Amino acid sequence: MAKGIWVYVEQRDGKVKKVTYELLSAGRKAADSLGEELCAVLPGKGVAGIAPGLGEYGADKVYVLESDALEQYTTDGYANAVAALAKEKEPSAILMGCTVTGRDLAAQVAQKLGTGLLTDCTDMALENGQLVFTRPIYAGKAFVKAACPEARPVMATIRPNVLAVEGTQAGRTAEVVNVTPNAGDIRQIIKDTVLQVSTRPELTEADIIVSGGRGMKGPENFKILEDLADVLGAAVGASRAAVDAGWKPHSFQVGQTGKTVSPVVYIACGISGAIQHLAGMSSSKCIVAVNKDPEANIFKVADYGIVGDLFEIVPLLTEEFKKIMAS
Amino acid sequence: MNIVVCMKQTFDTEAKIALDANGKINKQGVSLIMNPYCEFAVEEALRIKEKHGGEVTVVSVGGPEAQDALRQALAMGADKAVLVDPGMEEVDEFATATILAKAISGMQYDIILGGFRAIDDGSAQVAGRVAEILGLPVVNVVVKLDIEGGKAVATKEIEGGSQVLEVSLPAVFTAQKGLNEPRYPSMKGIMQAKKKPMDKKTLADLGLDAAQVAPKVKVLSYFLPSARAAGKIIPGEPADAARDLVKALREEAKVI
Amino acid sequence: MSEPLMLFDEVRDAIVASGGEEIQMCMQCGLCTGSCPWGRMEEKAEFNVRAMFHMGRLGYDGYESDDFLFACTTCNQCGVKCPRGIKIPNVVRSMRSVICETGGIPKNLKAVLGSINSQGNPWSQEKDDRTAWTAGHDVPEFTPDKEYLLYVCCTSAYDGRSQKVARSIVDLLKAAGVSFGIIGNEEKCCGESVRKIGAEEEFGNLARHNIDLFNKKGVKKIITTSPHCLYTFKNEYPEFGAEFEVVHYSELLHNLVSGGKLKFSKPVAKKVIYHEPCYLGRHSRIFDAPRELLGAVPDLEMAEFKGNRDFSMCCSGGGARIWMETKAGQRFSDVKVKEASESGSQVIATACPYCIVMLEDSLKNQNKDEEMSVKDISEILKESL
Ligand code: SF4
Ligand code: SF4
Ligand code: SF4
Numbered sequence: 001m002a003k004g005i006w007v008y009v010e011q012r013d014g015k016v017k018k019v020t021y022e023l024l025s026a027g028r029k030a031a032d033s034l035g036e037e038l039c040a041v042l043p044g045k046g047v048a049g050i051a052p053g054l055g056e057y058g059a060d061k062v063y064v065l066e067s068d069a070l071e072q073y074t075t076d077g078y079a080n081a082v083a084a085l086a087k088e089k090e091p092s093a094i095l096m097g098c099t100v101t102g103r104d105l106a107a108q109v110a111q112k113l114g115t116g117l118l119t120d121c122t123d124m125a126l127e128n129g130q131l132v133f134t135r136p137i138y139a140g141k142a143f144v145k146a147a148c149p150e151a152r153p154v155m156a157t158i159r160p161n162v163l164a165v166e167g168t169q170a171g172r173t174a175e176v177v178n179v180t181p182n183a184g185d186i187r188q189i190i191k192d193t194v195l196q197v198s199t200r201p202e203l204t205e206a207d208i209i210v211s212g213g214r215g216m217k218g219p220e221n222f223k224i225l226e227d228l229a230d231v232l233g234a235a236v237g238a239s240r241a242a243v244d245a246g247w248k249p250h251s252f253q254v255g256q257t258g259k260t261v262s263p264v265v266y267i268a269c270g271i272s273g274a275i276q277h278l279a280g281m282s283s284s285k286c287i288v289a290v291n292k293d294p295e296a297n298i299f300k301v302a303d304y305g306i307v308g309d310l311f312e313i314v315p316l317l318t319e320e321f322k323k324i325m326a327s
Numbered sequence: 328m329n330i331v332v333c334m335k336q337t338f339d340t341e342a343k344i345a346l347d348a349n350g351k352i353n354k355q356g357v358s359l360i361m362n363p364y365c366e367f368a369v370e371e372a373l374r375i376k377e378k379h380g381g382e383v384t385v386v387s388v389g390g391p392e393a394q395d396a397l398r399q400a401l402a403m404g405a406d407k408a409v410l411v412d413p414g415m416e417e418v419d420e421f422a423t424a425t426i427l428a429k430a431i432s433g434m435q436y437d438i439i440l441g442g443f444r445a446i447d448d449g450s451a452q453v454a455g456r457v458a459e460i461l462g463l464p465v466v467n468v469v470v471k472l473d474i475e476g477g478k479a480v481a482t483k484e485i486e487g488g489s490q491v492l493e494v495s496l497p498a499v500f501t502a503q504k505g506l507n508e509p510r511y512p513s514m515k516g517i518m519q520a521k522k523k524p525m526d527k528k529t530l531a532d533l534g535l536d537a538a539q540v541a542p543k544v545k546v547l548s549y550f551l552p553s554a555r556a557a558g559k560i561i562p563g564e565p566a567d568a569a570r571d572l573v574k575a576l577r578e579e580a581k582v583i
Numbered sequence: 584m585s586e587p588l589m590l591f592d593e594v595r596d597a598i599v600a601s602g603g604e605e606i607q608m609c610m611q612c613g614l615c616t617g618s619c620p621w622g623r624m625e626e627k628a629e630f631n632v633r634a635m636f637h638m639g640r641l642g643y644d645g646y647e648s649d650d651f652l653f654a655c656t657t658c659n660q661c662g663v664k665c666p667r668g669i670k671i672p673n674v675v676r677s678m679r680s681v682i683c684e685t686g687g688i689p690k691n692l693k694a695v696l697g698s699i700n701s702q703g704n705p706w707s708q709e710k711d712d713r714t715a716w717t718a719g720h721d722v723p724e725f726t727p728d729k730e731y732l733l734y735v736c737c738t739s740a741y742d743g744r745s746q747k748v749a750r751s752i753v754d755l756l757k758a759a760g761v762s763f764g765i766i767g768n769e770e771k772c773c774g775e776s777v778r779k780i781g782a783e784e785e786f787g788n789l790a791r792h793n794i795d796l797f798n799k800k801g802v803k804k805i806i807t808t809s810p811h812c813l814y815t816f817k818n819e820y821p822e823f824g825a826e827f828e829v830v831h832y833s834e835l836l837h838n839l840v841s842g843g844k845l846k847f848s849k850p851v852a853k854k855v856i857y858h859e860p861c862y863l864g865r866h867s868r869i870f871d872a873p874r875e876l877l878g879a880v881p882d883l884e885m886a887e888f889k890g891n892r893d894f895s896m897c898c899s900g901g902g903a904r905i906w907m908e909t910k911a912g913q914r915f916s917d918v919k920v921k922e923a924s925e926s927g928s929q930v931i932a933t934a935c936p937y938c939i940v941m942l943e944d945s946l947k948n949q950n951k952d953e954e955m956s957v958k959d960i961s962e963i964l965k966e967s968l
Pocket of ligand 2: 609611613614615633664665666667671
């Protein structure tokens with residue numbers, strides 16, 4: 001009998017990713033309803049210290065998989081270790097954050113266990129005693145609700161920031177179970193790891209885009225957009241007019257003759273909204289426009305707009321976002 | 328160097344998504360294209376072939392319409408195409424991977440490439456599963472790939488940076504944007520593609536039965552996002568407007 | 584030693600099969616390339632139509648790119664010169680269609696086709712918003728008792744700037760007492776530029792849809808706002824069984840003015856230079872109507888580009904180029920804006936929604952948008968009512 005909801009603990013250098021807490025919170029609720037235990041699975045090296053504290057977020061038990069071989073994340077090492085433990089303990093569900101690592105790991109573990117995997121989910125709920133996941137498809141133009149009725153464990157990767165961290169209990173500790181992991185044969189040999197501080201995402205891959213047009217008045221003023229982008233982890237884009245003026249290279253150009261984008265949030269600053277620009281971004285989920293001209297076409301497609309001086313408003317937005325991103 | 332590329336045909340990025348009478352995704356009136364990430368994979372395969380020699384085979388799971396995408400790959404320069412029509416309504420990633428792996432297992436390969444995700448369901452797991460079934464190492468989200476003497480050096484994206492990995496061949500790699508700039512098919516390529524083999528297979532041809540590819544995941548329902556509300560102009564002094572906007576984005580639109 | 588060139592006859596056969604049989608008539612004199620605007624830009628372009636025909640005929644590789652096969656704006660300036668009388672844009676179209684069938688078209692154009700298939704317009708806008716331009720404006724609906732259908736180009740239906748043109752045309756038609764109406768959301772793009780991508784299948788779908796719709800609604804005569812729509816309705820829809828009488832709004836207004844049904848009284852004291860839309864002028868042979876209409880406006884001073892009528896230079900928006908990026912230094916519209924500015928004109932007038940998009944962009948990137956503006960002739964005429 002499969003028992004237990006598992007949450008994979010993603011950490012780097014001993015620092016746990018927030019998505020792990022989100023999964024523990026949601027997992028706690030599901031475990032309570034199903035009458036199962038909530039277990040955290042923590043592979044790594046020198047990570048045992050993190051384990052007890054996971055209880056505060058809801059974990060009943062933490063499997064600590066300590067090994068030199070797991071010091072750094074490798075697809076084979078982690079997948080072997082997690083899958084071996086899962087084969088032994090037979091959990092009913094395994095949840096992971098939909099991060100670069102979570103996505104990489106989940107597919108391998110799912111296949112090793114011969115089970116189904118729902119990736120990139122934005123919601124998880126219990127319906128008639130089964131875990132049901134919602135995931136966006138077609139770049140968010142539709143959603144699918146799906147489950148894994150028979151195969152166990154049910155596996156899913158869930159996007160960061162979609163589940164709330166709630167019901168934490170200070171002082172609650174989890175039972176720590178040390179397991180000697182079986183990392184197996186690691187075939188991906190790490191030659192080099194390069195971490196860049198604050199690289200902005202690629203335009204067409206970004207969830208948030210901050211874009212500037214002719215209203216930016218000059219290349220030096222893009223600094224205020226970059227500041228805003230960095231607070232949001234956003235990419236910076238430009239309208240054709242701004243690119244034509246030589247303020248940004250063509251690779252920044254959003255629009256039909258540049259890059260077609262459909263981020264979750266598109267913040268258009270000083271962009272009038274020529275049809276070619278609109279054609280390249282109007283499928284964005286939420287469009288925000290800041291422009292001094294209330295008649296500007298961009299307001300016709302905007303979900304939220306502020307009519308005013310962007311040089312005044314954008315820095316204010318940056319400050320406001322800083323506040324909420326910190327909380 | 329024999330290279331197999333797993334590829335998928337998808338809706339194009341502009342497709343308007345609607346549901347049909349049965350609540351399924353309506354496939355009428357949408358353009359079908361080769362998944363852009365698969366295009367990177369095909370291009371990379373062709374570049375490796377041009378440098379090291381060998382043959383490029385493209386494989387896809389889908390209905391007869393998927394031939395168009397395969398034909399594009401042939402026109403770009405791939406040598407052979409294999410299309411497996413599963414003849415089933417619902418195919419999940421487990422089923423697709425099982426079919427692909429079975430089709431590939433009968434071929435000679437040193438490198439297997441795929442797009443790291445498809446732009447339709449974005450599930451990003453099929454190639455990894457194929458690797459697992461075939462017992463091969465996988466490197467995902469690859470932005471640079473060098474092949475040298477039975478080994479591959481791949482640069483992959485990781486959170487906040489990149490990582491260089493070495494694997495022995497055969498191995499599976501999934502292509503991320505930035506790996507290369509795919510070529511257009513040439514007219515000559517298009518003409519030649521017409522004569523290249525397009526092998527159409529069924530599950531039975533591969534020796535698979537329905538039970539082996541029964542999906543693990545079951546779709547319960549599809550739904551569309553709620554319609555866009557009319558745009559709002561946030562009034563007030565700049566400082567107030569900025570505060571209200573940020574609040575609306577977090578609490579009302581729930582996008583930040 | 585380089586490799587010997589391999590000839591590949593099948594490429595020529597495919598071009599011929601797609602309707603480009605005239606490629607075989609080319610005698611490689613090069614007069615086309617000599618008159619093509621691409622060769623006259625500040626930055627030398629790679630594109631050379633004569634060479635492309637040569638390569639296509641022999642089946643060489645190497646011209647199937649954004650800035651070669653897809654460079655031609657189908658303006659037909661070359662066709663005027665061709666001693667063999669070849670319809671060069673049509674051969675270009677057929678060459679593109681060979682590529683298009685395989686899905687190898689430029690990325691930006693794939694998005695356009697996607698939008699055409701899903702939304703029925705090339706601008707990725709909602710099909711149900713096609714009549715958004717009429718908001719707050721009284722625009723009659725087409726019913727069988729109306730003489731004309733007013734078919735509004737996708738660009739004028741969706742582009743905020745161009746919507747003003749659609750409304751001006753409506754006002755003028757009303758002022759002249761024309762019996763007309765619009766159909767709106769059920770309409771799809773005319774498909775002229777879609778066909779120029781080489782997308783024969785999509786074009787056929789659009790044409791059949793529109794013809795059915797028009798017939799069902801009882802349409803006999805059509806007024807177009809764009810010369811692109813005019814061209815395809817008139818010259819290409821009949822292949823699909825269409826039997827409509829089609830006029831560009833400028834022709835119709837011209838007749839109304841001649842017949843005394845429309846008068847312009849308010850002076851517009853500006854110097855106006857007329858940019859000839861290729862699809863109105865060279866392709867449809869309507870040269871005088873727009874000029875005479877502008878001439879009927881009191882106090883308006885007309886100017887002409889040095890190359891005009893058959894020798895007018897394209898704005899670079901035809902042949903699907905409007906959806907593609909053209910490098911600075913190679914944009915025909917930049918050159919036109921410079922010439923217009925040198926002529927001392929305050930307004931560049933034209934009669935095509937694409938031309939407006941292209942010329943306005945150039946006005947901005949040449950930093951001339953403070954001193955000059957681009958107007959559709961209908962906007963000037965409306966001002967003068
Ligand atoms: S149609 Fe125009 S752009 Fe095309 S080759 Fe002829 S002159 Fe050049
Ligand atoms: S002008 Fe006519 S005959 Fe001469 S090269 Fe061009 S297409 Fe051929
Ligand atoms: S000119 Fe014709 S083809 Fe072009 S957008 Fe308008 S209606 Fe569509």
